[in-house]
Amino acid sequence: MGRPGLVGTMARTAVIAGTAQAVGGRVNRRQQQRWAGQEQQAQQEQYEAEQAAYQQQQSQAQMAAMQAQMAQLQQQQAPQVAAAPAGGDDLMAKLAQLAQMKDAGVLSDAEFAAAKAKLLG
Template sequence: MPQRFGRPGLLGTVARTAVISGTATAVSNRVNRRMSDREMNRQLSAQAQQQAQRDQAAAQAPAPPPPPAGTDRVDRLSALADLKAQGLLTDEEFATEKARILNS
């Protein structure tokens, strides 16, 4: 077959177009993947920064003061004694509830 010079034939044009198209697709995919990876890294970095700020704020926040030790128990025992005085509780029920309050 004689070698041809000049413009390529139909098959040469199709082959050249396929190579160019494949290269463009590969480059485009790589660019998109790199952009996606960068965005993911930015998001992870931002999340880590926010978590560090939350941890730091939590560490700096003062702990709430503990409730007074006996106030709640005293109130509950007083209410229990009132119920017993009104005759709504038996001695056994009173003793059971009193033990439960004192043990909590």
């Protein structure tokens, strides 16, 4: 009775094989989870990079729009300044011109008040 019989050997082999299969399955699941986590992290990093690029593109587009708007304002203001009467005796025209410059943002409130005071005397 020192040696196990055929059934005992088969039973022990089945237990060892089942244990090996369970351990192998657990290792496989853990590796799959790690790989999925790494893949998910890579996707998250890619998403964040795309978002940063999109935000930068939007900022550049806003800057370009603001620059175009500023250039347009400057073009509108240039003819108004040049259209000042040469004689300069028409007080109402000068006041209207100052008001337009203030509305366009060329003059601050303080500058407008000072210029108006100078015109009025």
